[in-house]
Amino acid sequence: MSTAAPVIVVGHKNPDNDSICAAVAYAYLKNELAKRAASKGATPVRYVPARLGPLPPESAWILEKNGIAAPEVVSHVHARVADVMTPNPISIARDATLLEAGRLLRQHNVRALVVTNDDGRYRGLITTRMIAERYISATDVLEEGGANEMAVAGDLIASLGQKVEDITETDVLVLDKDGLLGEAIEDLMASALREAVVLDDQGMAIGIVTRSDVAVRPRRKVILVDHNETRQAANGIEEADVVEIVDHHRIADVSTANPILFLNLPVGSTATIVATEFERHGVEIPPAIAEVLLSAIMTDTVILKSPTATVIDHEQVEHLAAIAGVDATEFGLAVFKCRGGEDDMPVEKLVGADSKEFQLGDSTVLIAQHETVDLSSVMKREDEIRAHMRRLKDDHHYEFVLLMVTDILAEGSQFICEGNCRTVNRVFGIECAPGGTWMPGVLSRKKQVAAKILGA
Numbered sequence: 001m002s003t004a005a006p007v008i009v010v011g012h013k014n015p016d017n018d019s020i021c022a023a024v025a026y027a028y029l030k031n032e033l034a035k036r037a038a039s040k041g042a043t044p045v046r047y048v049p050a051r052l053g054p055l056p057p058e059s060a061w062i063l064e065k066n067g068i069a070a071p072e073v074v075s076h077v078h079a080r081v082a083d084v085m086t087p088n089p090i091s092i093a094r095d096a097t098l099l100e101a102g103r104l105l106r107q108h109n110v111r112a113l114v115v116t117n118d119d120g121r122y123r124g125l126i127t128t129r130m131i132a133e134r135y136i137s138a139t140d141v142l143e144e145g146g147a148n149e150m151a152v153a154g155d156l157i158a159s160l161g162q163k164v165e166d167i168t169e170t171d172v173l174v175l176d177k178d179g180l181l182g183e184a185i186e187d188l189m190a191s192a193l194r195e196a197v198v199l200d201d202q203g204m205a206i207g208i209v210t211r212s213d214v215a216v217r218p219r220r221k222v223i224l225v226d227h228n229e230t231r232q233a234a235n236g237i238e239e240a241d242v243v244e245i246v247d248h249h250r251i252a253d254v255s256t257a258n259p260i261l262f263l264n265l266p267v268g269s270t271a272t273i274v275a276t277e278f279e280r281h282g283v284e285i286p287p288a289i290a291e292v293l294l295s296a297i298m299t300d301t302v303i304l305k306s307p308t309a310t311v312i313d314h315e316q317v318e319h320l321a322a323i324a325g326v327d328a329t330e331f332g333l334a335v336f337k338c339r340g341g342e343d344d345m346p347v348e349k350l351v352g353a354d355s356k357e358f359q360l361g362d363s364t365v366l367i368a369q370h371e372t373v374d375l376s377s378v379m380k381r382e383d384e385i386r387a388h389m390r391r392l393k394d395d396h397h398y399e400f401v402l403l404m405v406t407d408i409l410a411e412g413s414q415f416i417c418e419g420n421c422r423t424v425n426r427v428f429g430i431e432c433a434p435g436g437t438w439m440p441g442v443l444s445r446k447k448q449v450a451a452k453i454l455g456a
Contacts, residue, residue, distance in 0.1 A: 008220060019051070019227070022225040052074065066291055078182070079181040081179045094163070095164070101131065172195070184209065221241045221243050222241065223243060248265055269301055271294075290321075342374060350381070351403055354368060356450075370406065398419060402416070
């Protein structure tokens with residue numbers, strides 16, 4: 001039974017712990033459901049968790065602690081060469097005969113064979129067209145005179161023992177499996193040959209691409225978790241086939257050609273929704289996945305102190321903590337402490353690790369959040385932080401950049417703003433100034449900050 005192309009499960013750019021963990025856990029759930037469906041005759045489908053940026057330290061810690069591989073990094077979801085190539089191409093040794101080549105071509109019903117050197121590395125291609133041209137050229141002597149048909153027939157028969165390397169084409173277009181398909185199509189159409197080869201880092205042929213392969217461009221299948229805005233999604237999302245969305249943010253602008261499963265609930269964490277899906281489908285949550293989901297809920301709801309935390313979040317925290325065999329609050333604090341010391345944290349990471357762009361009228365704004373248990377250590381670096389924020393504003397033409405430095409223990413956030421901060425001042429009735437502005441009780445970027453600014 002054939003296997004469909006893998007479905008990518010991916011969170012937003014500048015991934016936070018919820019984005020990473022939701023992708024890991026939801027991919028696990030979907031793979032379990034796919035196994036269930038395959039046992040009833042459905043085509044097997046594989047779901048692959050992915051990420052659009054570096055792992056947050058707490059995500060790296062929780063995954064390593066539970067022996068779970070980190071989601072693979074993807075830079076885009078444009079169609080790639082790998083999505084159309086014929087993998088594991090049939091190969092033939094350079095010293096094989098044309099008779100052997102012809103038999104392989106016919107046996108496997110292919111039009112090209114990879115010719116290999118003695119060490120198995122790629123040498124070139126031999127195709128049905130090349131063999132046909134070799135036979136046709138033998139008949140040219142009839143037109144030139146001096147040979148009869150029997151002599152031509154003898155030459156053709158003798159050619160069957162000719163070595164493959166004698167007519168191997170070595171001037172073949174070589175493609176990268178992760179290269180953009182659009183660019184590969186242009187190169188292939190400009191190539192003298194109808195085929196291109198895909199090599200790995202060791203020079204071994206791992207695929208062949210023909211002009212027929214690229215006639216219809218595929219669309220990579222993607223499940224979005226923890227976002228549904230194109231500006232936060234992977235590059236190329238407009239060309240992809242979004243098949244599901246699982247999110248807890250406002251409904252934005254990702255559109256699809258067909259109806260899809262869109263799970264959007266007003267809860268504190270995407271991981272909460274994923275946990276409920278395990279229950280809905282009757283799939284057991286392993287302790288390792290329970291810890292992954294629990295860590296995401298605790299970081300996204302600031303250990304259930306955020307106003308975004310709902311009854312459902314509390315219920316799932318209790319449920320997951322029981323499976324994992326941990327005290328939820330102690331576990332949550334341990335997760336936050338994994339973020340490391342802020343004295344030597346790169347300012348780019350401190351400000352940008354959890355930052356999101358938002359459209360405000362005709363302008364774009366950046367709202368970042370850094371959660372800490374040591375506010376004073378962060379504020380000692382205010383000058384450095386503000387300088388970096390000004391660079392971000394200038395480089396990306398933001399209207400303003402707002403950083404929420406959220407003190408988990410004190411349950412509030414210090415606002416630091418650079419740029420045209422009039423909207424922030426008006427919405428919150430403050431005057432952003434050096435030293436920042438303390439906002440007691442403000443813990444949620446989504447519900448308490450972004451929603452108010454965008455609704456202003």
